[in-house]
Amino acid sequence: MQASEKPRIAVLLAAYRGMRWIEKQIDSILCQEQVELHLYISVDFSDDGTEEWVRQKASSTANITLLPTGERFGSAGLNFYRLLRDVPLENYHATALADQDDIWFPDKLIRGWETIVNGYDAYSSNVIAFWPDGKKKTLDKAQPQTEYDHFFEAAGPGCTYIMSCRVASSLQRFLYLEKDKVNSVFLHDWFIYAFCRNEGYQWYIDSNAGLYYRQHESNQIGANVNVAAYRKRVAMIRSGWYRDQIISLARILKPEMISKFNSRFFLVFNILKLRRRYRDRFYFLVMIVLGFY
Helix, strand or coil: CCCCCCCEEEEEEEECCCCCCHHHHHHHHHCCCCCEEEEEEEECCCCCCHHHHHHHHHHHCCCEEECCCCCCCCCHHHHHHHHHHHCCHHHCCEEEEECCCCEECCCHHHHHHHHHHCCCCEEEEEEEEECCCCCEEEECCCCCCCCCHHHHCCCCCHHHCEEEHHHHHHHHHHHHHCHHHHCCCCCHHHHHHHHHHHCCCCEEEEEEEEEEEECCCCCCCCCCCCHHHHHHHHHHHHCCHHHHHHHHHHHHHCHHHHHHHCCHHHHHHCHHHCCCCHHHHHHHHHHHHCCCC
16 A cells, blocks of 8 residues: 555444444444544344444445344354455455444554554454443453463454454455354454464554443453452353363364363463463463362
8 A cells, every 4th residue: 555545444343232332333433533444334133223223324324334134143253253254355454343332542443553564463452441330441451472372362352453454364264164163163352363373463462442342231241350250250161161162262273282272281381371461370270270171
């Protein structure tokens, strides 16, 4: 692209029963500075008017496209996989993901794009979680990456992700080839981060927040900032869900690691390589020693 040319960015938004929040989110996306963007929206079958509102918005806004509707995906992950497969990502310099209920800062996209231009393949950032009562808290995901962290956690909320055209096109091809296998990974942001790191792409996690990350009762996975949230995650580990997701990622991306990720001996002696945050390493070690993983 020419030095004076604005980067063209495809923004992929997955929606489901989002009428309470989606207008503010889209307004914040359309107000992004120094970029040329096109917003693609996939609406999971909804009964609250979301689809009709988006349809009207798209009909009156040149840079918004509503993908064909009527399909029931059942999760944000499957909805995002659909977007990543069906949108012509090769036409853009970069691809970004968006939830339906956040509020983006005006420089979110250009900040990520400038990071990519400076030598990285993909970008994510911290966020500022906020609640209906006005409470706010920065969620810090920008600890140094480790050898295996991408198999054990995401790079932060997927709504902060921005990928270069090269990465997005590579991911799209993989999603076409391995659709059924990838659909077994519930969290799209975790899979995308694992895919990129496994392929050797350079990922930057920005310590600056790029958006307000809305917390409400409909979040599939929200901020991990209170006792109830910790209990939920412990329950997910004890149920085997967390382990199943790790093994699914290994099976799809690096099968030779399956036996190692199933080995308590390997996990204990490599605990510093599994998670980015010291606190999370300690908690995970406790889970392993207690036999919960």
